Amino acid sequence: MRLTKLHTKNYTELSGGYQLVIPFNLEMVIPEDDSVRLLSHILEGLNFSKLYQTYSSTGRKPAVEPKILFKVITYAYMNNIYSSRKIETACKRDINFMWLLEGNPAPDHSTIARFRKQYLDNAAEELFYQVIEHLHQVGEISYENLFIDGTKIEANANRYTFVWKKVVTKNEEKMFLRINSLIKDMNDAYETDFTVTKKNILDDLKAVLEYLETKRQNEQITFVHGPGKRKSKLQKFIEQLQDFFNRQQKYITHKKYLEGRNSYSKTDTDATFMRMKDDHMQNSQLKPAYNVQIGVESEYVTTLGIFQDRSDTNTLIPLLNDMETKINTRYENIIADAGYESEENYIYLEEKGYTYYIKPQTYEQSKKRSFKNNISKRENMAYDSELDQYTCHNNKKLTPVGTTYRKSVTGYRSEITIYECEKCSDCPYKTNCTKSVSNRKMYVSKTFIEKRQESYKNISSERGILLRMNRSIQAFGVLKTDYQFNRFLTRGKASVKNEFILLCLGYNINKLHAKIQNKRVGKHLHELITA
Known part of the structure; x- marks a missing residue:
């Protein structure tokens, strides 16, 4: 085929002399009330020392200044852009991203992915709570009413890579019986008295294998493989016991990952298989996922947590404990739905001095x-x-x-x-x-009934009705529906948490921008409208 001018890689040769006119200063292009200006202003006032500490003091300089790259990624999450490749494209084509880059070259997708996965581990959460403190200082957060809810977000793991605790336990038990049967045959054959116990199964198997290997060397037995070859009794014993030894090592690894839960995924060992209501019929599907918990005040996400529990009940206490250590303060009222009701949670909230508004499971x-x-x-x-x-x-x-x-x-x-x-x-x-x-x-x-009755009294009061109404219009559904964040891109609990922090940080800045533009700043609760 004859190559023509049309086939060149350099498309500038195809232009007809068109001259694009762009102002030298991008400030003239970006509107005065654009959210990117608010983002840059807020993040500019943060302390990024912990982020810079993750970089080595020696070696080459980062392709893009870490603070600038953090601004870029946060702005991407503000605009429902989560893929590192799409962020790279936006940096090359979007004027707002170019403005944030301050003349730096657009980072490639590998730089963005590496920054999100490796360099944010110790810094993302601290930067998030610095923004929360900023919102508190400007009067947007008062640390009075905390609305808590959770949702399940699909993990970046294959759907059919599940490992079930019941299956592991069952197969391990069956294998243990087969091991004892094999050891009995071996003891009868060689007049030995080896035993294998569940507590020291690996050590016991290792001792038996060492004995058999020594016996093989002393008797100079050569192992055979392939069709038409007859294996000796000693070779059969060694191969079967070695197979049991390897399988037991896998079971121990499985049980390590399964500690405190009933399943995990092989491609993301921190993810648990949970029921996901994905389709319009709300049919539950079993997928690897994380239980994401958030605390909201004045429509801002003020605390968050990533959990492996399928239910919400056991997530309340660790979420509140973690929040107290991060913001060094305590809310007055905790508002949650029936999924958080338990005697343990009631006692904890009472001992901590919280007033709780938890809907009883029998309320409806x-x-x-x-x-x-x-x-x-x-x-x-x-x-x-x-x-x-x-x-x-x-x-x-x-x-x-x-x-x-x-x-x-x-x-x-x-x-x-x-x-x-x-x-x-x-x-x-x-x-x-x-x-x-x-x-x-x-x-x-009796204790549970007493605390449930107290919570019922709280939610039935005039204040309780107002708080329950406000809980229904917080940020819980927005992050999955409006932001279309239905699946994590990274793997591992730590990386997943960093990713969700970026999402909540972007959401908070968008919310502040909307409140400023709609003149709703300083308003913490929506008033209850009565007929």
């Missing part, structure tokens, strides 16, 4: 007629606090007959009082009340 159900007509529910039984007894639908008394204790995953110990009905044998309502053959028993945590 208790409004239904079916719940009110269910005679088996404790809530529908009369309770005498002086005699400490319940009265059932048939006017029979349920009195305390014992006490038991329940231990949560986190180690919290709850006291449970056991109530038993005096006589259920001839009760005409028994089939609607209990499935037990004997008398009806009811397990009740």
